Amino acid sequence: MYELYLTHVKGNADKITYIAIDEAQEIEGWERFVRGLEEKCKAKIIVTGSSAKLLSSEYTTLLSGRHVEVRVFPLSFDEALKFKGIEFDSELQLAKNLDRIKKELVEMLNYGGFPDVVLHPEVRSELIHSYFDTVIVKDVVNRYNLRREEKIRNLAKFYISSSASRITYNSVSKFLKIPVKTVERYSEYLEKAFLIFFTRNYSQSPKAVENSPRKVYVIDNGFLKFFSTWSLGRAFETLIAQHVMRYANRRLFEVFYWYSQNAEVDIIIKNDKGSLLPIQVTYELNEENRKREIDSIKKFSKYGKTRPLIITFDQEGEVEGIKIIPAYKFLLKTFEILDSMLV
Template identity: 70%
Template sequence: MNNEELLKIMSEWNFWGKERLKLGIERECYIERIIKLLSSVKVVAISGIRRAGKSFIARQVLNRLIENGVKLEDTLIIRLDDERLINLNYELLLKIYNLYLTYVKKDKSRPTYLVLDEAQEVEGWERFVRGLEERCEAKIIVTGSSAKLLSSEFTTLLSGRHVEVRVTPLSFREVLEFKGIKIKGVLEFAENIDSIKREFVEMINYGGFPDVVLNPEVRAELIHSYFDTIIVKDVVNRYKLRREEKIRTLAKFYISSSASKITYNSVSKFLKIPVKTVERYSEYLEKSFLVFFLKNYSISPKAIENSPRKVYVIDNGFLKYFSTASLGRAFETLVVQHLYRYALKRFYELYYWSSEDSEIDVVIKSGKKILPIQITYELNNENEERELKSLKKFKKYASYDSSLVVTFEQEREVEGIKVLPAYKFLLSPEDVLDSLIR
């Protein structure tokens, strides 16, 4: 590929090209956070599952910087997932960057705001980023759909001079915003309550991938495409696996088991896969961000590691098309996904707790502070005593000041315990949880 052809492709990626870039619907919480981080660090790594919106968020950040005074020619987007690029390697990265410096960049004294999109597609991208960082030439946003983006090698290479921002599919508030429903206060909430409840049920069923939310007529095709791409590109190809059917089987098993306890031994026996293979493949699926695991809370680190884990899928769309999960498990999965986002943002730890006949669905740990949360579609005569009994039993094991029960639509207080409807809680989980974790 000659220089002219490469420059033409580069112009299509960038704000300084002829074509107007698609920005999508802004996700303000990520934009503000990344811009704030770039004022303090030189490299921000945006990681997360494929199709969650990482590339759009990176563009939105650059667009906001341009609106705030950064020159068009001081921005550069390099899209490494462009199928027209051949011989993807370190040398190609250098060539693209040097073409930009030669033909676009006017004032070399000003820093460049660089987006390296889908970085994991190129071997050697880490050295490229480190070189720019050391020469203080650029503020860099790196995006990728693999935890390899923050591997120990990369962390060592940048010596702690980067920060990760994990992007997940849309939160419930973002889903409403994508549908044109903005809730700024009590009045807007009351006016839109029917739409809020309807969209909440939709999210339980179909999840929050941006394109799935915006294009409901093709959501089945989109979810199946996402699953296939994650399995092939982020697992099979990346880890050079020879038996694709085994990892597919395990992925579908974990999706269908969302909100359930598992052990590697039990999975091994059920799927007839060696335990070591189950353990290794589980790590690959977690690093692709398809699933995440919660460990059983204990004051003993050894007990934590040796206990069963609860598995959750990252988005309910996969539940719809790859499982027969009950409404209760789909509901719990959606709430825990939001708690997972909250814990990531606050750097808190997330567990469950199980002991004999008692279980707490989620335990949030912040230093010495602990918040137990029960998630049940409905509190009724059959389960209320059991749910509250578990909270009381847990209090004898681990001291806590507050607790929370999340249901579909009940709101009250039972024996000093706050009960909230999920559609209200998930609109502002940070406000509720921050007030309880003090």
């Protein structure tokens, strides 16, 4: 096909050619073909796939130094609004469409950001269940040749129902009656398949970080709606954490949580300069939780000067020097806000 293109279509030798190969992981030896193609032609090659198998280490080793990896998450909040034609780029547009924007935020809290789920709400239950089955069967069971599919399904559903919670492999092992080593191995499979992701307890000791309980999050809120008992607080924190992880992945920053002596900060971002940004996530800051949320941030300040942030559903302002941002603003300007605070 490429030779025919060069002979009959291209014409201008200086013109850049783009070659797109979709679902490449379905063809054995695709990576050798791509490398050979890259060596013999002046073209930009885009390899795409919906399976975590595309990121296998054997592929990246063969293509080392020749590729840039881009991980495509479910839609972010601003992308979901653009999909629905809702304008928000200017302050006037934001004010004009604010009621609809908040309504769409509630939709994403409930049903997540998979493109077809956003665009076709009438079949979102079927879509979410189909995506879950695809991840479990195609990206985990078949890829790793597992014999007991029900075990990985039970573990996946447990993690989904535990989103925004701290867990240990030992506690999961006892609850599900699965050996600890199996829990550890299966957890790695689910993370590599991008169904879940983990954060660890922040410490200045690498050993303490490694040995700390993990905090688990599901990659999309749609799974929370259909595979767990839905909780507004967990759904809200999970949505914020997904956008923070998208930011950290792009910037190559680290994400933690912090827990010590009944004080907890939900999210800690550490940039490449060692700067720390503590973020508390609470749907509403009120008399009941205000002292707890603020005191935890103050206790974390022992690690150095920080510029803390509290994210709520729609409150905005400042309390004791801590900035409060409504979720819709944070989600629409995640990169801009976090870049300005992580200096």
